[in-house]
Amino acid sequence: MVSNSGESKQFNLKQLLRDDRFWKIAFQIITLAVVIAILGYLLLNLSTNLSKQGIDFGFGFLSNPAGFSIGESAIEYLPNDPYGRALFVGFVNTITLVIAGIILATTAGVAAGVASFSQNWLVHKISRAYVGLTRNIPLLLQLFFWYFAVYGVLPTPQEQLNLGGLVIASKRGVYVPWPASSGFLMWLGILVALAIAAFFVWQWRTKSMVEQGDSGQTQLMILGAIALAGLVIFAFMxxxxxxxxxxxxxxxxxxxxxREYVASLTALVFYTGAFIAEIVRAGIQSVSKGQWEAARSLGLPSNLSMRLVVFPQALRVIIPPLNSEFMNLAKNSSLAFAVAYPELYSIANTTFNQTGRPIEVFLVLMATYLTINLIITLGMNTLNQTVQFKER
Structure with missing residues (x-):
């Protein structure tokens, strides 16, 4: 009985060692152990070196008064506020730059990418020249160009440019219309809720048309009512x-x-938009020519063929690399410190110079940028799932 039990155990061990699933799991466990060991060694080395210098690792300094002013802040900030709030001001400034950059860069990139298929010779050449020129010039040089050569030559406030009473530009900055309603946040929340409702109604329409063969007219009327309500709120409320x-x-x-914000935003938009334009062009080219011919056979003009037939199919190819460009824009926003825009990296640089805490500050920096990129990835993955083919 003992001999049979040993042979059974030996047989099971041999079978386990020949199982690919075992080795896949074992490799992951070994890799995780190696990574933990390396991190443990680095942290131990860091703790030893800090203790030799009489420095205790910690983030308690974030509650100490910062003692420096910030030239531009989207939220209230005073020099006596703690370092933690100063870093939060930099985070908010970065977020405003990233969100506006993503929206405008996507608009510019899609326009340039679609324009590359235009039958108008001039529009086509302008699109290709913009992409070829912008992609091959470093972003930092473009940042300096917009800051010094474009916005730096604007007139003084006494001779400022007045563009139709809507935009006023000078060396001091650019003034644009902005909501002044006391219930701005409430109406903005309603607009967001309407956008979410429109998304689910569109999903409902697509599902009913594909699975049940409905015309989708009811859902289309609901979408029209939502769009009209959103337009009224946006324009008048x-x-x-x-x-x-x-x-x-x-x-x-x-x-x-x-001037610092506008120059940083313009450089990020034009630079990232050029890469997005190539992604859009590649996505459109991935759609088979048969789809173009089918749209033309139905009598659709070129603009409707692009908007209703080709571009929706191209989204399955466009969205995944678009995620990478959005994350690149978020990381490239740190270059705005070169023109003295007080974004997160600029304020973090001042913080660790004053506190002598570069390790803690850079850990905060890395965690913040990682969080921003993970949120972008989560949103883009969710969007990507909505445009993929659903197998039945």
């Missing part, structure tokens, strides 16, 4: 306020965008 010119220069009202 937000209380838009245009900037007003002051005597002697300057302006009041509206939203002031500093």
């Amino acid at each position: 937000l209380g838009w306020e245009a900037p007003t010119v002051q005597e002697g220069g300057g302006a009041t009202g509206g939203l002031r965008l500093s």
Whole structure:
């Protein structure tokens, strides 16, 4: 009986060692153990070196008064506020730059990518020249170009440019219309809720048309009502306020965008938009020519063929690499410190110079950028799932 039990155990061990599933799991466990061992060694080495210098690792310094001012802040900040709030100001400034950059870069990239298929010779050449020129010039040089050569030559506030009473530009910055309603956040929340409702109604329409063969007219009417309500809220309920010119220069009202912010945003939009344009062009080219011919056989003009037939199919190819470009834009926003825009890296640089805590500050930096990129990835993966073919 003992001999048979030993042979059975030996047989099971041989069978286990020949199982690919065992080796896949074992390899992951070994890799995790190696990574933990390396990190443990590095942390031990770090702790030893810090203790030799009489420095205790920790984040308690974030509650100490910062003692420095920030030139531009989207939220209230005073020099006596703690370092933690100063870093949060930098985070908010970065987020405003990233969100506006993603929206505008996507718009510019899609427009340039679609324009590359235009039958108009001039539009096609402008699109290709923009992409070829912008992609091959470093972002930092483009940042300096917009800051010094474009916005740096704007007139003084006494001779500022007034574009139809809607946009006022000078060396001090650019003033644009901005909502002044006391219930701005409430109406903005309603707009977001309407957008989410429209998304689910569109999913409902697609599912009913594919699975049940419905015309989708009911859902289309609901989408039209949602769009009309959103347009009314956006146009009339937000209380838009245009900037007003002051005597002697300057302006009041509206939203002031500093020269540093506008230059950083413009450089990020044009640079990232060029890469997005190539992604859009590749996605459109991935759609078979038969789809174009089918659309033309139905009598659809080129613009409707692109909007209703080709572009929706191209989204399955466009969205995955678009995620990478959005993350690159978020990381490239750290270059804005070169033109003195107080984004997260700029304020973090000042913080660790004053506190002598580079390790803790850079850990905060890495965690923040990682979180931003994970949120972008989560959103893009969710969007990607909605445009993929659903097998039945």
